[in-house]
Amino acid sequence: MPSQSVQQFLAGARQYVSKRVAASRTLLVAGNASADLDSFTSSLVFAYLSQTKERFQDYKRVLPLFNIPREEVALRPELLHLLANLRIPSEDVICLDEYLEYVRAVPEAKDSTDIVLVDHNNLLAELGELYGDRVVGIIDHHQNEGKPLPANLDPELIRFSGSCSSLVVRYFDEYWTSACEFKKDVATLALGAVLIDTSNLTAKETEDDIEAARLLLEALGSATTVTALETGSFRDTFYRDLHDAKNSVDSFSLRDLLRKDYKEWTEANGIKLGTSSSVKSLAWTSKKFGDGFLPGLRSWAAERKLDMFMAMTSYVDADGAFRRDLLMLNVNPALLPTATQFAAAAETEFKTVPFDTADPNLVCDADAGYWCWDQRELKASRKQVAPAMRQTLQAAKL
Incomplete structure (x- = not known):
C-alpha cells in the first residue's frame, strides 16, 4: 500500500x-x-x-x-x-x-x-x-x-x-x-x-x-x-x-472559452479538425461577445491553422432541462461540399435543428460554410460527434 x-x-x-x-x-x-x-x-x-x-x-x-x-x-x-x-x-x-x-x-x-x-x-x-x-x-x-x-x-x-x-x-x-x-x-x-x-x-x-x-x-x-x-x-x-466551479467562466475571454476544453486531429490526408466544448450555450456566448463572436471563432481557427472547426455545448437551460448546441465552421473552401454533406447527415444522426432566433450570429449560412444548431440527440457528446466528423474528413479529397 x-x-x-x-x-x-x-x-x-x-x-x-x-x-x-x-x-x-x-x-x-x-x-x-x-x-x-x-x-x-x-x-x-x-x-x-x-x-x-x-x-x-x-x-x-x-x-x-x-x-x-x-x-x-x-x-x-x-x-x-x-x-x-x-x-x-x-x-x-x-x-x-x-x-x-x-x-x-x-x-x-x-x-x-x-x-x-x-x-x-x-x-x-x-x-x-x-x-x-x-x-x-x-x-x-x-x-x-x-x-x-x-x-x-x-x-x-x-x-x-x-x-x-x-x-x-x-x-x-x-x-x-x-x-x-x-x-x-x-x-x-x-x-x-x-x-x-x-x-x-x-x-x-x-x-x-x-x-x-x-x-x-x-x-x-x-x-x-x-x-x-x-x-x-x-x-x-x-x-x-x-x-458550480466548472461553470464559473463568466470572466473568460472568447479565446479562453474555446481553448479551455479543446481537442484537435490532423488526418492522414492533411486535414486538420479542431473541437471546443463549453458549459455555456451558444446563445449565452453570442450575447456575451456580440459582434466579436464570429470574428473570434475565425481568429481561433486561424491561430490553430484549422481546416474545420466545431464547437459543442452542454448545459442546463432556465427550465432545468439538459441541452446541447452544435456549431460547425468550415475554414477551407475546398471542404465546403464535405461540410455540407456532414450538415445533412447531422440532421438524422444528431437531430440537429436550426435555431429559431433573430440573433445573426446563430443563423446558418451554408454558402459561407457556417452552421449552428440546437442538437436534440442529447446522448451524442464529443465522443460521438467528433469521430463522425473525422470519418467524413478522412474520406475527403483536397
Missing part, C-alpha cells in the same frame, strides 16, 4: 522534474490534450496507485502528467476547486511544457521512460514523437481511433463509460477495500471526475461508473448501500460545488 499521501506523492514528482534529477526508469501517466478534470484525476490516481500493482514495481519513479501548458491551468476552475479542497498546491501539478523542458535538459530521460495513456488511446504531437513507441498501457473510454494498438499492453482497458476515472477505479478495485490511511483523499479526487462526467450519475452513466461511485463513497464512509449511493446528500453537495 502507498506509504505517503497523494499530496506528498505529487510534490515528490514535481521536485523530480523541477530539479531535473538524472533520469531513472520512469513511468509517465498522461491524460489527453483537452485536459479536463477526468484526464487529470485519471492520470494522478493511476500514477499514485501504480505502486499497489506488481506490474509497475520496476519503475523507480511514476509521474502524472497534465497534458496542457502551465498557463492553461487557470482555465480549469473545477480542478482548482478540487485541489484547494484537498490542500494540493496547483503548482505541484506537472504540466506539459514543464515536462518537455525537463526532457530537453535531461535527454536520457527519453530512453528510460515508458508511458501509460489514460482518457485517450492515440498519443499525438510532441509526446507522440517522444514516446509513440513506448506506450505500455491504455485505459480509455473513447472510441478506438482506428490505429492499431501497441502490442502487449498492460493494462489494455478500452470501453465506454461516462468517466475514464471510473475505469481507473475499477482497475485498482482491491485498493478501495484495503486499510490505507490515505484512501479518502484519493477517493475524493476520483469521485469528483466520476460525478462531473456523469452529471451526478444521471447521464451517460454505465455499470462501471455506478460501481466506481459505490466504491469511492464507501471509501469515504458516505455510503454502504445502493440506496445511500442514489440519495446521499454528501454526493449531491459535492457534485453541486464542483459543477
Whole structure:
C-alpha cells in the first residue's frame, strides 16, 4: 500500500522534474490534450496507485502528467476547486511544457521512460514523437481511433463509460477495500471526475461508473448501500460545488472559452479538425461577445491553422432541462461540399435543428460554410460527434 499521501506523492514528482534529477526508469501517466478534470484525476490516481500493482514495481519513479501548458491551468476552475479542497498546491501539478523542458535538459530521460495513456488511446504531437513507441498501457473510454494498438499492453482497458476515472477505479478495485490511511483523499479526487462526467450519475452513466461511485463513497464512509449511493446528500453537495466551479467562466475571454476544453486531429490526408466544448450555450456566448463572436471563432481557427472547426455545448437551460448546441465552421473552401454533406447527415444522426432566433450570429449560412444548431440527440457528446466528423474528413479529397 502507498506509504505517503497523494499530496506528498505529487510534490515528490514535481521536485523530480523541477530539479531535473538524472533520469531513472520512469513511468509517465498522461491524460489527453483537452485536459479536463477526468484526464487529470485519471492520470494522478493511476500514477499514485501504480505502486499497489506488481506490474509497475520496476519503475523507480511514476509521474502524472497534465497534458496542457502551465498557463492553461487557470482555465480549469473545477480542478482548482478540487485541489484547494484537498490542500494540493496547483503548482505541484506537472504540466506539459514543464515536462518537455525537463526532457530537453535531461535527454536520457527519453530512453528510460515508458508511458501509460489514460482518457485517450492515440498519443499525438510532441509526446507522440517522444514516446509513440513506448506506450505500455491504455485505459480509455473513447472510441478506438482506428490505429492499431501497441502490442502487449498492460493494462489494455478500452470501453465506454461516462468517466475514464471510473475505469481507473475499477482497475485498482482491491485498493478501495484495503486499510490505507490515505484512501479518502484519493477517493475524493476520483469521485469528483466520476460525478462531473456523469452529471451526478444521471447521464451517460454505465455499470462501471455506478460501481466506481459505490466504491469511492464507501471509501469515504458516505455510503454502504445502493440506496445511500442514489440519495446521499454528501454526493449531491459535492457534485453541486464542483459543477458550480466548472461553470464559473463568466470572466473568460472568447479565446479562453474555446481553448479551455479543446481537442484537435490532423488526418492522414492533411486535414486538420479542431473541437471546443463549453458549459455555456451558444446563445449565452453570442450575447456575451456580440459582434466579436464570429470574428473570434475565425481568429481561433486561424491561430490553430484549422481546416474545420466545431464547437459543442452542454448545459442546463432556465427550465432545468439538459441541452446541447452544435456549431460547425468550415475554414477551407475546398471542404465546403464535405461540410455540407456532414450538415445533412447531422440532421438524422444528431437531430440537429436550426435555431429559431433573430440573433445573426446563430443563423446558418451554408454558402459561407457556417452552421449552428440546437442538437436534440442529447446522448451524442464529443465522443460521438467528433469521430463522425473525422470519418467524413478522412474520406475527403483536397
